[in-house]
Amino acid sequence: MQAFDPDLLRTFLAFAEGGSLAHAAAAVGRTASAVTAQMQRLETMVGEPLLAPSGRGRVLTPAGEELLVHARRILEVHRDAWLSFKGAKADGRLALGCTQDFADSNLPDLLRLFARTHPRVRLDLRVGRSRELTAAYDQGVIDVLIVMREGLQPDEVALLSEPMLWLSASGEPVPAAGELPIAVLDPPCGFRSAATDALDNAGYSYRIAATSPSLSGLRAAVRSGIAITARTARIMGEGIAAAPQALSLPALPNAEFSLRLKPKADKAASSLATLLAEGLPTAPRVLSDAQRSL
Template sequence: MRRDLEIDLLRSFLAVAAHLNFTRAAESVSRTQSAVSLQIKRLEEIVGRPLFDRTRQSVSITPTGEALKVYANRILLANDAALSQIRHPEAEGRIRIGAPDDYATLVLPKILSVIEAEHPRLQIEVVCENTPDLLRMLDSRDLDIAIAVHAPDAVSGQILCYEPLHWVASPGYINDPDDDLSLILWPPKCISREIALESLRQTDRKWRVAYSTRSIGLIESALLSGSAVGVMEASCIPDSLRIVDGQVGLPPLTEVAISLHRSNEEAPNASHVSATIHAVFGESLRSAMRDRLTG
């Protein structure tokens, strides 16, 4: 019986565990769906137990899969850190990373701590903007790396994860369906705003945008006033707000795709910094959510 867990198998395993969808997992690791399925089969043969329960409609992770996920994350982090440190032992200079404010607040602190541990001489600059502005900054070489949010049918870059969108409001929010729906949203051109407004246009519900900002903290504060609803990705919803999907005439929302982009003329060290982000993004997201639940 084999006793080694291959790195490539673990990467594909974690991708399936994150997406619970073989097609999306395959996209995220740049392989075909059939190749990823074969990798999972090989890994299940190595561990001797099923890692996923699969039906035609869904994929769920087994208790064995959950246990392996903990070790797989540790193994990949150690592997990537070792390679990065050996290949670039004296990495230095400046790397400019851009992200929307919600993801910059939620996951970048944990990601940056990993980068700092691997490359203590690198100088990291963080820019918070909406996705269209971040992509323009990449094109103009004002950024080296960007974390961007896309509609699921308009994905570009290297996929990090998919996230469901939810309508959110304060715990005490009450709204008469006959009243105009007050909205607190991200600025124009932000994809979550566009998805929310397009979904409302398909209904008879009257609405108005009462307030918009690119700050997740200001959106939370405004929603806590209790007079409006907003839209957030599942991982970004703070404990102070509640999900109100399906209430007061609110239509269903689609999900969004989170992806990683690099400048065409990337700075030295950008490739292995982006590799670190790709390797630790999912675990950083889950860790941030656990911290919120237990904090």
């Protein structure tokens, strides 16, 4: 009996969660041709097609959907075992710094797993803006860092790339005429620059209707219906959804976050960085207007 290669399953899972071979290639750090070869190897092992053409892309076949369930289970067991052996004797203090985008999405589940497998490690969690966190990291206060990327760094262990989206209050009307009200964080902010640059380049009339130094304030402004914002799918839910397509808003670039590990970090920090690199790319799915109305 053949055993599933965890690397093949990770690539398969990256495709299933990202929806394209290109996304899977970026998520696992391989070329598109290498990802295609991996999928072909997996199909040979299974003995059935796992992907089927759909328009310009591909979707999972029924066999692919079935394998997806097993792949998640296999990788979870594999990850738990690896972390348990790595963390059984680890102790000391470990500082993690990250933006609120991740702190409010799937980070808590990953930290729960890390704490269970590293029971003697004290975790110091710092949540804030990228600039302040980076300064603390440069001073040696933070061991593992997740912030908006400002170029390749020698200690970068993973690049987390996610689409920026226009977001608005769920079920609230957004003005389709006149100046578009937008909510942004105080500068410097990569999301703010991306939003205003996209609107300026498209000649789209807008005004800054709300500003905040924190993501919680930005959320409140969007939920109230007074403005829309540019962010990732990680802040969707609880009254925030994708902005209506009727607004014909300009396309936004991907948001890139850098996962960095302090040079000469101990084994516990390295294990946490690996866990986050594998687990954080999973973000909430974006629902269409029709799906939100169901």
